[in-house]
Amino acid sequence: MPTSKINVTLVTGRSLDQGEALDIGKITERYFKKVAVIELDEEDLKKLGVTNGGTVEIKTAYGSVVAFAVKSRFKHQGVAFMPMGPWANIVCDFNTYGSGMPTFKGVEAEVTATEKQPLTTINLLKEYCEIELPSIIQEKIKVNEEGEEKVHEAVICTFCGCLCDDLQVKVKGNKIIEVRRACQLGRSKILHRLENRILSPLMKEEGKFIKVDYDTAIKKTAEILVNASYPLLYGWSSTSTETIRLGIELAELVGAAFDNTSVMCHGPTILGVQEAGTVAATLGKIRNYADLIIYWGCNPVFAHPRHLARYSAMARGIYVKTRKERKIVVVDVRETPTAKIADLFIKIKPNSDYELIKALRMIINDLDVEVDEVGGVPLEKIYELADLMRSAKYGALLFGLGVTMTKGKGRNIEEVIRLVQDLNNWTKFVLLPMRGHYNVVGANMASLWLTGFPYALDFARGYPRHNPGVTSATELLLNGEVDAALIVASDPAAHFPAVAVKNLAKIPVITIDPKWNMTCLISEIIIPSAYAGIECEGSAYRMDKVVLHLKKIVDPPPGILSDEAILKRIIKEVKKLRRL
Helix, strand or coil, X not given: CCCCEEEEEEEEECCHHHHHHHHHCCCXXXXXXXXXXXXXXXXXXXXXXXXXXXXXXXXECCEEEEEEXXXXXXXXXXXEEEECCHHHHHHCECCCCCCCCCECEEEEEEEEECCCCCCCHHHHHHHHHCCCCCCCCCCCCCCCCCCCEEEEEEECCCCECCCCCCEEEEEECCEEEEEECCCHHXXXXXXXXXXXXXXXXXXXXXXXXXXXXXXXXXXXXXXXXXXXXXXXXXXXXXXXXXXHHHHHHHHHHHCCEEEEHHHHCCHHHHHHHHHHCCCCCCHHHHHHHCCXXXXXXXXXXXXXXXXXXXXXXXXXXXXXXXXXXXXXXXXXXXXXXXXXXXXXXXXXXXXXXXHHHHHHHHHHCCCCCXXXXXXXXXHHHHHHHHHHHHHCCEEXXXXXXXXXXXXXCHHHHHHHHHHHHHHXXXXXEEEEECCCECCHHHHHHHHHHHHCCCCCEECCCCCCEECHHHHCHHHHHHCCCCCEEEEECCCHHHHCCHHHHHHHCCCCEEEECCECCHHHHCCCEEXXXXXXXXXXXXXXXXXXXXXXXXXXXXXXXXXXXXXXXXHHHHHHHHHHHHCC
């Protein structure tokens, strides 16, 4: 019989609809409809007595939010899924347990049928920040469509860490009219580049945005950063490596905290690598050699749509030429589209990755496991996976946020690394994190070779320090320890826990971004920028640390500068104020 309430374990992650909508605009109706949702198993929906598309209230120990209930296409009774975004952030565990990253997966939740309606993006931000938001300035962009058609070859997609480098983009005048070979997410980003664009610098006066020129906005930005006691410089993963270098220089000049978006995804991976090392390979090596690929805690069909076609299941390598010659295994807490194409799917209980990895290590090292199941997985399934691993000629374990965002975090990664190291006593096995933002690896690498630390940097003492449980952007905002923020190519108001966003809204915020987003709405200054890889050149690191050059294929809107040019001018103004 239907009840008004069920208990579930909540996990968050990417979906195709969420990925496509976020690049069109997070303040749009489309984003609201695709992200303010909770995906429930059909049986759980029946228990609630809620129809597909009805509304429910999700309550956890950390907050409550109303969302649309959507029937899942896959079986995962007792496990609910919410796309990453501001609605999920209200009910997720904001504790980072010393890693700098909140716990976005494996949160116990109560779901109740309700007649309330979900709050729109802007109204949600108003509610949890407890502030009034200024109106958005929307302007139409005139695009020059005159001129001959030109097809740009080998264009790099700047959506995810795959950095697919084989796109064809057809341009007429300054208008992009066709994108070939891209996935749904990459195509959306390129074709919708002009929607919800910011066309001139803006400053907030008496609760309203007014247009200013770049000089005015940049001078005021420099003043705010120089006068702040402890500013935060955050973002950096969706811009060029050249810009990131400048950001670190600026952070040192103003004694700031400097952090990138890996703190919200693979920060625990970095901590695990620092403890245990790693066994790595390029995507090309995996494509050509791997006869066993394990996707653990990730769903590349949604998050990295071309990954399977280019590097794993459907890829034609030099030595592994067909799908029949390659085994695909998926380990996850719920059935996903990626699980549907796997030769073996292992469904694990939420927050049980560490225990399952430990059991695999024991079996691979010929030790007895004296239980019937581990993490909800029957022992015979674990032995089956261990046999596949040991008998592979070349194995690759590719893992995602399902391992880093659950309890255990960096300790989970240490065990994953040691599992792969153990396997190398039997065969060749490699490890690769599935990185999200297209240049998040570049943000880590630039930080590493400039300071020795990959993220969560602190320049308050004039030299770099690294302590993620203290100096990460998450911890600093949760604790209200910074008094100004410069956000570059990121949207923390849409992706940080609500407590952190509320504190962010209390301090002067400067946002550098091509489009309107949620962080823009709480900013004192907004500086528009061009898209790297579409409207200006630069470099970026692929998820396997291979550096690629980003091309310019069209001009940005008139007068719009690149992130790199903006940062150079801010640094120049800061040096003037500091008399350097």
